Amino acid sequence: xxxxxxxxxxxxxxxxxxxxxxxxxYPYFLxxxxxxxxxxxxxxxxxxxxxxSRGCHPFDSIGAEAVYLGAGQNSARIYxxxxxxxxxxxxxxxxVYISPNPVVDPxxxxxxxxxxxxxASYYYENWEELYERWKLKIGSVxxxxxxxxxxxxxxxxxxxxxxxxxxxxxxxxxxENYHKLIDSFFLVWQHHFEFIxxxxxxxxxFFQFCKNAFPSISDQAISRMVAGIDVLxxxxxxxxxxxxxxxxxxxxxxxxxxxxxxxxxxxRLAVNEAGRRWLDELERSKDPWFNYFAxxxxxxxxxxxxxxxxxxxxxxxxxxxxxxxxxDIQRPVDRIRQERDxxxxxxxxxxxxxxxxxxDELLALARRVFPxxxxxxxxxxxxxxxxxxxKMKELGDFLVASGFLAARDDIFYLNRFELDQVLFxxxxxxxIGVEPRGTARWRREIxxxxxxxxxxxxxxxxxxxxxxxxxVTDPLAVMNYGVTTELVQEWLHGASGESTGLSGIPxxxxxxxxxxxxxxxxxxxxxxxxxxxLVAPITAPSxxxxxxxxxxxxxxxxxxxxxxxxxxxxxxxxxxVGTGFATTRLKTGQRVRLDGDSGVVELLGGEA
Amino acid sequence: MTYxxxxxxxxxxxxxxxxxxxxxxGLAEMTSRGxxxxxxxxxxxxxxxxxxxxxxxxxxxxxxxxxxxxxDLDAASLAAERIHSWLADAALPEVARREIEARYxxxxxxxxxxxxxxxxxxxxxAEDSVLSSFAGEFETWVxxxxxxxxxxxxxKCYLSMFAPRVLSYVLDRGLDHGVIDMAVVVQKTVRARAxxxxxxxxxxxxxxxxxxxxxxxxxxxSVVGGEVIPDRYTVDKVTRQERQRVVxxxxxxxxxxxRGPVEVPEDRRQVACLSPAEVxxxxxxxxxxxxxxxxxxxxxxxxxxxxxEGGNLVLLQCRPETVWSGRQRxxxxxxxxSMMSWIAGAISAPSRGASGVxxxxxx
Numbered sequence: 019x020x021x022x023x024x025x026x027x028x029x030x031x032x033x034x035x036x037x038x039x040x041x042x043x044y045p046y047f048l049x050x051x052x053x054x055x056x057x058x059x060x061x062x063x064x065x066x067x068x069x070x071s072r073g074c075h076p077f078d079s080i081g082a083e084a085v086y087l088g089a090g091q092n093s094a095r096i097y098x099x100x101x102x103x104x105x106x107x108x109x110x111x112x113x114v115y116i117s118p119n120p121v122v123d124p125x126x127x128x129x130x131x132x133x134x135x136x137x138a139s140y141y142y143e144n145w146e147e148l149y150e151r152w153k154l155k156i157g158s159v160x161x162x163x164x165x166x167x168x169x170x171x172x173x174x175x176x177x178x179x180x181x182x183x184x185x186x187x188x189x190x191x192x193x194e195n196y197h198k199l200i201d202s203f204f205l206v207w208q209h210h211f212e213f214i215x216x217x218x219x220x221x222x223x224f225f226q227f228c229k230n231a232f233p234s235i236s237d238q239a240i241s242r243m244v245a246g247i248d249v250l251x252x253x254x255x256x257x258x259x260x261x262x263x264x265x266x267x268x269x270x271x272x273x274x275x276x277x278x279x280x281x282x283x284x285x286r287l288a289v290n291e292a293g294r295r296w297l298d299e300l301e302r303s304k305d306p307w308f309n310y311f312a313x314x315x316x317x318x319x320x321x322x323x324x325x326x327x328x329x330x331x332x333x334x335x336x337x338x339x340x341x342x343x344x345x346d347i348q349r350p351v352d353r354i355r356q357e358r359d360x361x362x363x364x365x366x367x368x369x370x371x372x373x374x375x376x377x378d379e380l381l382a383l384a385r386r387v388f389p390x391x392x393x394x395x396x397x398x399x400x401x402x403x404x405x406x407x408x409k410m411k412e413l414g415d416f417l418v419a420s421g422f423l424a425a426r427d428d429i430f431y432l433n434r435f436e437l438d439q440v441l442f443x444x445x446x447x448x449x450i451g452v453e454p455r456g457t458a459r460w461r462r463e464i465x466x467x468x469x470x471x472x473x474x475x476x477x478x479x480x481x482x483x484x485x486x487x488x489x490v491t492d493p494l495a496v497m498n499y500g501v502t503t504e505l506v507q508e509w510l511h512g513a514s515g516e517s518t519g520l521s522g523i524p525x526x527x528x529x530x531x532x533x534x535x536x537x538x539x540x541x542x543x544x545x546x547x548x549x550x551x552l553v554a555p556i557t558a559p560s561x562x563x564x565x566x567x568x569x570x571x572x573x574x575x576x577x578x579x580x581x582x583x584x585x586x587x588x589x590x591x592x593x594x595v596g597t598g599f600a601t602t603r604l605k606t607g608q609r610v611r612l613d614g615d616s617g618v619v620e621l622l623g624g625e626a
Numbered sequence: 627m628t629y630x631x632x633x634x635x636x637x638x639x640x641x642x643x644x645x646x647x648x649x650x651x652g653l654a655e656m657t658s659r660g661x662x663x664x665x666x667x668x669x670x671x672x673x674x675x676x677x678x679x680x681x682x683x684x685x686x687x688x689x690x691x692x693x694x695x696x697x698d699l700d701a702a703s704l705a706a707e708r709i710h711s712w713l714a715d716a717a718l719p720e721v722a723r724r725e726i727e728a729r730y731x732x733x734x735x736x737x738x739x740x741x742x743x744x745x746x747x748x749x750x751x752a753e754d755s756v757l758s759s760f761a762g763e764f765e766t767w768v769x770x771x772x773x774x775x776x777x778x779x780x781x782k783c784y785l786s787m788f789a790p791r792v793l794s795y796v797l798d799r800g801l802d803h804g805v806i807d808m809a810v811v812v813q814k815t816v817r818a819r820a821x822x823x824x825x826x827x828x829x830x831x832x833x834x835x836x837x838x839x840x841x842x843x844x845x846x847x848s849v850v851g852g853e854v855i856p857d858r859y860t861v862d863k864v865t866r867q868e869r870q871r872v873v874x875x876x877x878x879x880x881x882x883x884x885r886g887p888v889e890v891p892e893d894r895r896q897v898a899c900l901s902p903a904e905v906x907x908x909x910x911x912x913x914x915x916x917x918x919x920x921x922x923x924x925x926x927x928x929x930x931x932x933x934x935e936g937g938n939l940v941l942l943q944c945r946p947e948t949v950w951s952g953r954q955r956x957x958x959x960x961x962x963x964s965m966m967s968w969i970a971g972a973i974s975a976p977s978r979g980a981s982g983v984x985x986x987x988x989x
Contacts (some may be wrong), residue, residue: 101974131970139966215973223965223972230958233831239865341969364864368834373957379965493973615869 021509024485027059031110031483040112043076043467045433045532048083048109062490063108063115063483064501067575069316071538073474074111074468075432077410078317080200082107082114084207092211094119097141098133099215102492112474115483116499118492141216145386148213152390157207158399163202163405166195168416189445192416196441199409200434204516206402207606213390220387222493226378231373232365236615238527238587243361244384245587247354250393252585254310254323257303258330259347260338264299268292271342275335280327296475306401312543313556315393315403318411318430322404332544336566347566420444422457423464431458431467469508481509481598500575509598520597520604522572524617525583528592530570531611531622534604551612553600565589570612572600572619586614594619631673631722632729635663643669647749647809656941659918661911664940666744666813666931667729669780671751673722674808677784681716683709690795691803697796706790713785718777719803726812730776731812737932743771743815745780748786751807764792769815769898770883783810816940818881819931820899821846822856824908825947826863826916826923832950836869836924837861837909843890843899844879846926846942853887854878857898861909868905873898904929907939915944922947 028050033040041049050058069085070078090104103119121127141148171189178184219243228240239255265274270293273286284300287293308323308330315322323330340347366377414426422444423429432440440456447454486506496502500523508521535550537543543564546552552568565571570592571586586593592614600619604610609622633640633650640646640654650668657663678684690705718726734742748764765786769955770779786792787808796803822841827834840856842848849856862869876895878887900908908927915923926943933940959968 059703099642099973100970131974134970135966138969142966219969219973223959223969226972226975227958227968231955232833232835234836234860234862234869236862236865236867236869239862300713361864365835368863370954372961373955374961376957376961380968383965383969493975527865576913615867 025062025510026483027055028063028108028110028115028483029055029058031480034473034477037470037477039466040470040474043431043433043470044084044109044151045435048079048107050110058108058412061106061117061484062486062506063106063110063117064499064506065479065481065575066114066116066499067479067555068499069314070114071313072317073471073477073479074114074317075319075430075471078111079109080203081316082109082433084204085210087204088207088209088211089215091208093215096136097216098130099219100131102135102495105495110483111472111477113479117484118490118495121494124463127488138216138219138514141213142220142383142387143224149390151210151252152212153397156206159202159209160402160405163199163402163409166199166352166409166410168192168195168413170419187449189448192445193438193441196413196438199406203402204408205322206398206406210394210398212385214394217387217391218497220383221391222497227376227380228365231369231377235365236527237524238614239361239365240460241583242358242379242587243365244388245354245358246385246389246392247351247358249322249389250396252349253396254307255333256349258333259337259349261296261300261303261330262334262341262347265296265334266338267343268296271338274331274338275342277332277335280331283331284327284513287618304349309404310396310400311403312541314399315407316399318407318427320323322400324404329543333566340566353371368583399408414590417444420448420454422454422460424461428464431464431471438597471594478602484508486510494496499600505596505598518621519596520572520600522594522597522600522617522619523583524614525595526586526591526593526613526614528570528590529611530592530614531609532569534572534606534608534610535568536604536606538599538601549602553604553609555601565591570614571595572597572604572610574598574600574602574610627725627728629725629729631670631676631719631727633668633670635666635668640668641818642806644751645809647671647751647807647811648810649747649749650811651749653813655813659914659975661914661918661941662937662939664745664813664816664930664942665733665906666811667733668749669722669726669810669812671807671809674784674810676722677716680709680719680876681713683712687712687788687952688804694793694797696797697794698797699790702794702797703790706788706793709788712790718781719866723777726777726780727773729827730773730812731899733812737814739932741772742932743769745811745813746770746776746783747813748783749809749811751809752814752922765956769947780812782812784808791830814930814932815883816845816930816942817927817932818845818928819938820844820904821926821942822849824912824923824927826912826927827947827950828860829947829949832953832955834950835863837863837912839900839905839908839912841899842874842879844881844888845883845892847880847883848876848878848887850926857900859900859905861905863909863913866909868902871898871905881893900929904939907980911939911941915941919944919946922951 029052031050069081074081086105086107093099093105101121103121106117106119108115122131161485169188171192175187179187196200224244225240228235262274265271270287273283273293276283284297287297303322310323311320312329313320319328337347363380366374369377396609410429411426414429415422417423417429417440418426422440429437440460443454443456490496490503490506505522530551531553532549534553535546536553538555546564546567548567549569551570551572552564553572556573565585568591571591573595575596582595583595592612594612594614594617597619611620611622613620633646635654635657637654641651641658643651646654646668653663678687683841687709690708694701694705733744734740745766745768747766767779767782787806793803808811820841820843823838823840823846824839826837828836828838837858837860839861840849841859842854842856846852849975852875856876857874858870858872859868860870861867873896876890876899879890880887911927912923912925915925924945924947925941928940928942930938930940959971
């Protein structure tokens with residue numbers, strides 16, 4: 019590698035026109051820091067568009083705090099992963115950048131190893147039991163968030179304040195509940211990392227065993243041997259299929275495929291018995307399965323299926339049409355299971371006795387931990403995030419009711435520390451009997467920030483900053499983010515415009531040629547036509563209906579373990595993830611050859 | 627028609643060594659297991675016996691041979707000369723002639739080439755111990771074309787049984803010439819559109835899960851001799867997917883075994899010489915051979931341009947792979963230590979990024 023090859027330093031990042039002053043929107047510790055230039059310049063910072071595919075609003079930066087708090091706590095301090103501390107984090111031009119923080123001193127690694135062995139083995143040995151407890155823990159945090167309320171402040175305190183001798187005001191509940199909501203969010207993200215890196219570790223051990231025994235084995239073959247079959251991750255999409263089948267049986271196909279707005283479809287269905295029966299089943303599916311983001315719910319502006327029933331209704335319509343064409347829409351569970359068993363048998367018989375024994379033990383370990391890897395998004399990203407944003411929007415309503423904000427979503431133009439001050443201002447002003455001191459000031463600021471955000475979101479993030487290491491070595495970072503030495507090189511060349519093709523991580527096998535459809539957001543999903551190749555910033559698993567329409571998937575970011583890679587393998591859809599530039603290099607209508615085995619996307623001449 | 631003196635390789639009787647000799651029985655065995663060999667037929671040992679009997683000299687020949695002494699080269703030469711004079715003008719039995727004609731016409735039709743070029747070789751029959759010592763004693767004629775030439779070469783084959791070299795070889799080893807029978811294999815000459823070498827493991831890493839194929843246009847000579855950068859195809863045995871295809875730079879090719887190499891036109895050098903379907907069919911063939919032989923194989927193959935697609939793969943040679951097969955690969959993890967130490971090693975090792983892009987391995 020060229021010693022001098024590097025990306026711009028964080029301090030050299032250029033602000034997009036119209037976004038001047040963006041820095042003031044975020045907490046100081048998330049900003050590039052001139053006092054730490056030696057540290058910042060010598061590290062590689064790559065963009066985390068897996069979690070934040072768009073420039074994030076001031077309040078949404080709470081996710082960048084929470085994710086990398088939880089990741090660091092668990093990796094560095096709780097389990098003492100021998101060679102990895104946490105991931106350092108910055109926000110540049112609204113996008114989140116992270117930097118692995120490895121341990122290199124052998125004595126330190128040895129010390130950490132001793133702790134790790136004791137601590138991690140407790141979890142591996144008691145995995146199922148502890149995982150059940152984890153589900154309960156997440157459930158109780160979600161319940162706690164759902165129980166919070168932000169009622170408008172009354173003119174007079176309820177009389178119970180007197181007769182129950184409370185000696186305190188309900189207004190403080192606003193501040194208390196806000197703090198509880200924030201605490202819950204941080205707690206969920208600590209829980210998120212309780213299992214996940216241990217899970218990846220278990221899988222990675224099996225992975226490395228396979229790569230040693232079969233140096234040329236494909237990554238997908240390894241994951242397919244481990245993949246769960248009846249995991250929760252597939253439930254939301256299965257609910258759509260269930261509803262499509264039921265609708266078809268009840269003779270509602272014409273209504274369900276008319277693609278009217280969901281509200282109108284529901285009204286039209288409610289007029290007869292069959293329609294009402296279907297609507298009852300829809301209600302049953304909604305909780306909890308429609309608490310499901312089209313992405314992962316890292317930003318406030320994402321919708322769940324519940325928020326926007328058009329999303330699941332579109333999926334249902336597509337399934338009904340498939341049924342009407344005589345296609346089988348059930349997941350081919352038996353075939354998947356058979357293929358999985360055939361792979362295991364096929365590779366195992368090529369091993370000697372000692373290796374076969376290790377293979378069995380490690381396959382069992384990998385299968386033990388894999389359901390968590392596949393399912394955890396449902397609990398954290400979908401269920402906890404949907405509860406969190408729902409409550410934040412209620413708090414936005416409270417501020418509108420208080421006359422502080424003009425619109426509910428304006429709340430997200432304040433970061434969490436600023437919001438704490440605003441809430442205090444509102445509550446204290448109410449108590450004193452004066453207008454909140456900051457109304458005009460913050461409304462002005464919000465208008466300015468609206469322009470800044472527009473400018474930030476219109477800009478494409480630079481894939482990385484700083485100095486790449488000779489090798490990207492952290493196996494967990496590599497697996498989670500797909501950032502390999504090769505990809506960083508690709509970025510470097512791409513950044514200087516030298517590269518002609520696109521390559522990424524071969525996430526799901528198969529080769530297809532076709533016309534691409536570049537979609538930057540799930541809101542554009544209905545533009546995707548049958549047989550097109552979907553190109554998106556991230557692979558979002560819940561673009562469920564897209565997977566039955568697209569014939570291949572290409573993304574800017576993601577690793578072989580990203581949720582969508584898993585889903586694509588399930589659906590037998592070729593996929594290349596982590597290309598870095600697919601959404602900026604490819605234009606809708608171009609023809610490409612997508613090779614899910616080699617990870618290469620080749621631009622073919624001629625447009626459709 | 628029914629055949630008395632000839633058999634196709636797919637005939638169950640063609641696996642009887644006493645009737646067709648070792649070589650033909652081997653071809654029949656392969657055919658019965660679905661291994662494609664160059665198409666052809668065998669003229670049985672019965673035809674040879676019939677030929678000798680029809681000359682009326684069988685008794686004299688065996689008497690003559692019985693009198694020969696070991697290491698008496700001159701006497702052997704003399705006997706060979708006499709036998710040759712008795713057999714040189716003897717005709718093949720009429721029934722055998724007609725059968726060979728019918729089979730040859732059929733073979734030509736299948737190849738779409740009237741008077742197709744064939745290879746003719748002897749397939750001796752005797753006890754195994756006798757037979758094994760005979761390897762290479764008999765001649766092979768390639769590029770024989772036209773019925774008259776085919777018949778003439780079957781006849782040549784018969785005479786070769788009594789060549790001085792063969793007679794003294796038999797004598798010197800104390801064998802009885804009378805127990806050796808002769809069948810003749812007639813097999814289409816392979817006209818290779820492409821050919822090459824296939825290993826049923828990755829010859830670089832010893833990965834048993836992969837089949838690796840190297841191929842060029844024309845005959846396999848250029849691949850074996852390393853005269854070009856051949857195409858390289860890798861197929862995973864378990865998933866049966868083509869994993870990698872590296873198209874080579876193929877500037878020359880041997881189109882005929884009896885001629886030198888020719889330049890490959892510029893626009894064909896960087897074109898894959900095998901189709902994806904051919905690659906998978908070849909890998910299937912490799913796996914079948916490995917299964918039959920019980921160990922990884924090193925295989926020479928050709929894709930015949932005269933045979934119809936789907937039936938155009940031809941196995942030329944197959945032998946056990948010797949470099950990796952006998953080697954014990956160390957397991958990824960120390961069997962004596964705990965699984966926790968394996969896990970700690972896996973998540974700490976700066977090796978083999980889990981995304982496995984391009985199968986890149988760090989030192």
